[in-house]
Amino acid sequence: MAGVTLTNLSKAFGATEVLRDINLVIEDGEFCVFVGPSGCGKSTLLRMIAGLEEISGGDLSIGGVRVNDASPRERGIAMVFQSYALYPHRTVRGNMEFGLRLSRMARDEIDQRITRAARMLQIEGLLDRRPSQLSGGQRQRVAIGRAIVREPEVFLFDEPLSNLDAALRVDTRREIADLHRQLGTTMIYVTHDQVEAMTLADKIVVLNGGGVQQTGRPLDLYNSPANVFVAGFIGSPRMNLIPVTVSGRTLDAGALGRFGLPADLGSGAMTLGLRPENLVLHAPGGAPATVTLVEHLGNEVLAELRLTNGPNLVMKQTAALAVTTGEAVTVAPGPDLVHLFDAAGARVHSWPLARG
Amino acid sequence: MTRQPRIVRALLVSLIVALAVMSAFPFLWMVLSSFKTAEESMRTPPVWIPAAASLESYGAVSDVIQAGRSLLNSAIIATLTTAGILVTSIMAGFAFAKYRFRGRDTLFGLMIAAMFLPPIVTLIPLFRMVSEMGLNGSLAGVILPNLANAFGIFLMRQFIAGVPDDLIDAARVDGASELRVVFSVVAPAVLPAIAALALFAFVYHWNTYLWPLTVLQGASEDYPIVLSLGRLLSYNRGAMNTPLVMAGATLAVLPPLVMFVFLQRFFVDSMVSAAVKG
Numbered sequence: 001m002a003g004v005t006l007t008n009l010s011k012a013f014g015a016t017e018v019l020r021d022i023n024l025v026i027e028d029g030e031f032c033v034f035v036g037p038s039g040c041g042k043s044t045l046l047r048m049i050a051g052l053e054e055i056s057g058g059d060l061s062i063g064g065v066r067v068n069d070a071s072p073r074e075r076g077i078a079m080v081f082q083s084y085a086l087y088p089h090r091t092v093r094g095n096m097e098f099g100l101r102l103s104r105m106a107r108d109e110i111d112q113r114i115t116r117a118a119r120m121l122q123i124e125g126l127l128d129r130r131p132s133q134l135s136g137g138q139r140q141r142v143a144i145g146r147a148i149v150r151e152p153e154v155f156l157f158d159e160p161l162s163n164l165d166a167a168l169r170v171d172t173r174r175e176i177a178d179l180h181r182q183l184g185t186t187m188i189y190v191t192h193d194q195v196e197a198m199t200l201a202d203k204i205v206v207l208n209g210g211g212v213q214q215t216g217r218p219l220d221l222y223n224s225p226a227n228v229f230v231a232g233f234i235g236s237p238r239m240n241l242i243p244v245t246v247s248g249r250t251l252d253a254g255a256l257g258r259f260g261l262p263a264d265l266g267s268g269a270m271t272l273g274l275r276p277e278n279l280v281l282h283a284p285g286g287a288p289a290t291v292t293l294v295e296h297l298g299n300e301v302l303a304e305l306r307l308t309n310g311p312n313l314v315m316k317q318t319a320a321l322a323v324t325t326g327e328a329v330t331v332a333p334g335p336d337l338v339h340l341f342d343a344a345g346a347r348v349h350s351w352p353l354a355r356g
Numbered sequence: 357m358t359r360q361p362r363i364v365r366a367l368l369v370s371l372i373v374a375l376a377v378m379s380a381f382p383f384l385w386m387v388l389s390s391f392k393t394a395e396e397s398m399r400t401p402p403v404w405i406p407a408a409a410s411l412e413s414y415g416a417v418s419d420v421i422q423a424g425r426s427l428l429n430s431a432i433i434a435t436l437t438t439a440g441i442l443v444t445s446i447m448a449g450f451a452f453a454k455y456r457f458r459g460r461d462t463l464f465g466l467m468i469a470a471m472f473l474p475p476i477v478t479l480i481p482l483f484r485m486v487s488e489m490g491l492n493g494s495l496a497g498v499i500l501p502n503l504a505n506a507f508g509i510f511l512m513r514q515f516i517a518g519v520p521d522d523l524i525d526a527a528r529v530d531g532a533s534e535l536r537v538v539f540s541v542v543a544p545a546v547l548p549a550i551a552a553l554a555l556f557a558f559v560y561h562w563n564t565y566l567w568p569l570t571v572l573q574g575a576s577e578d579y580p581i582v583l584s585l586g587r588l589l590s591y592n593r594g595a596m597n598t599p600l601v602m603a604g605a606t607l608a609v610l611p612p613l614v615m616f617v618f619l620q621r622f623f624v625d626s627m628v629s630a631a632v633k634g
Contacts, residue, residue: 081522
């Protein structure tokens with residue numbers, strides 16, 4: 001097993017810089033998730049760790065050894081691809097043993113490893129089938145099995161659940177979490193889905209525009225987003241970001257009202273972040289609003305509100321609280337943390353908002 | 357297929373049958389004639405079925421030419437050339453399809469241009485090159501210039517471009533060298549195209565006439581069967597012995613035919629499995 005260290009890692013395709021100065025320490029045995037919108041460079045970063053993409057600058061080390069110029073096979077990694085990438089002309093067994101046979105492992109050892117992995121993934125009955133005879137979920141298990149049998153130092157997952165349907169995605173997600181618990185191997189996982197990131201990760205790395213926005217434990221990112229981007233990206237539905245004006249210890253949130261600040265936080269135009277679950281309806285002194293959309297999810301309700309002469313807000317409430325489209329309501333911030341971001345987008349302060 | 361009126365269908369079927377008969381007829385005539393006597397083969401109106409099928413002409417072929425040796429030469433030329441074309445086409449096709457390198461597209465364009473050169477244009481320059489290498493009059497001289505083929509590279513590039521990059525990356529992560537990636541992962545994924553190229557190359561180089569004639573220059577022990585057939589024609593001072601020539605031609609056609617039947621079954625298999633993949 002091994003940790004992975006990235007030092008000032010950068011990547012350019014010709015003159016286009018896609019990743020710059022990535023610094024990251026992934027501890028031995030850690031489950032690290034790279035998350036970000038498409039095009040943020042997260043898959044490129046994973047492929048650089050795998051050795052499938054050349055490193056333009058900086059250092060990469062796995063298990064304390066610099067591996068910038070090592071081929072994928074010398075890095076002790078195994079990778080699971082979004083498209084499964086199973087060898088179509090080989091059976092499930094053939095797919096799983098391909099890498100082992102290349103390393104000239106003894107037949108007994110190969111068979112043992114395949115049996116063990118197949119049992120772990122419950123694909124024992126499929127070993128003689130070809131990938132074309134398997135369902136999507138089964139194919140993904142085989143792809144994971146192919147990675148497991150190699151007993152790598154580091155597992156790399158590139159959006160492994162994206163091609164599965166919603167129910168299967170949840171099941172497979174749990175299985176990957178179980179797998180990590182059983183094997184205790186370092187895993188690096190790329191996804192654009194913040195729910196996957198939140199549920200799986202020991203450590204989340206939020207990437208955007210070729211740089212790391214924030215690194216931390218899931219709840220830390222949720223509770224103290226470093227900037228507006230992370231605030232908007234982590235949490236579903238996304239955080240309401242409202243333009244506000246700050247002067248002295250007063251916060252003017254326009255149509256939402258004026259609030260007191262716990263300290264002098266500078267002055268000027270800033271952004272207030274309010275989670276959808278941290279809004280209450282019919283609060284005394286709340287701001288008037290109209291319900292423009294209601295989505296019932298069963299156990300909870302998502303509602304879109306338009307503040308009178310103000311921006312739209314999304315709120316999440318338990319199903320007990322029934323509202324209908326077109327209804328006039330009043331809305332106010334709840335008792336949980338709100339976040340204030342400065343003009344450049346960096347978080348200035350988080351505190352429970354009190355009316356001023 | 358949409359439902360057609362019975363009459364249209366009947367017409368279509370008869371057209372297909374007519375075309376099949378037309379293309380099969382010369383072949384059938386060749387085989388039938390090889391069993392006739394010389395006198396029977398020249399008779400008017402023509403005799404279709406020989407009165408007594410005789411294998412005499414087949415025996416006579418070996419008296420005039422070294423039929424076994426010629427067939428072996430043909431097999432050596434066609435097999436080695438096909439093998440060479442397959443290896444170079446798959447490797448170069450992979451490079452053109454999957455590697456990014458400076459000048460790739462220019463190089464590929466040049467190669468496409470070479471594809472449109474009629475072989476006759478390169479005959480003399482190629483011959484001179486082979487002569488300077490001291491290979492004229494030898495099978496090596498016949499084979500060497502044909503080991504790479506622009507069309508083959510083009511065909512392989514087109515098919516390999518359709519192989520998912522993830523599959524190739526998966527093999528690299530699994531520890532495969534580039535050669536291993538090409539032959540253990542990419543090639544099996546484009547097998548139908550490889551089979552088509554193999555068939556095309558084998559038949560073409562089995563039947564090729566001008567190039568071996570130019571290189572071998574009367575070294576008749578190295579003649580492929582196609583050149584030896586020419587000697588059957590001119591045997592007996594121009595008085596052509598039709599059954600003899602037809603027997604030689606039948607012998608010459610058998611190996612590519614077997615090759616075709618073998619590979620054809622294989623095409624159908626791989627096309628079915630590709631279709632089922634979904």
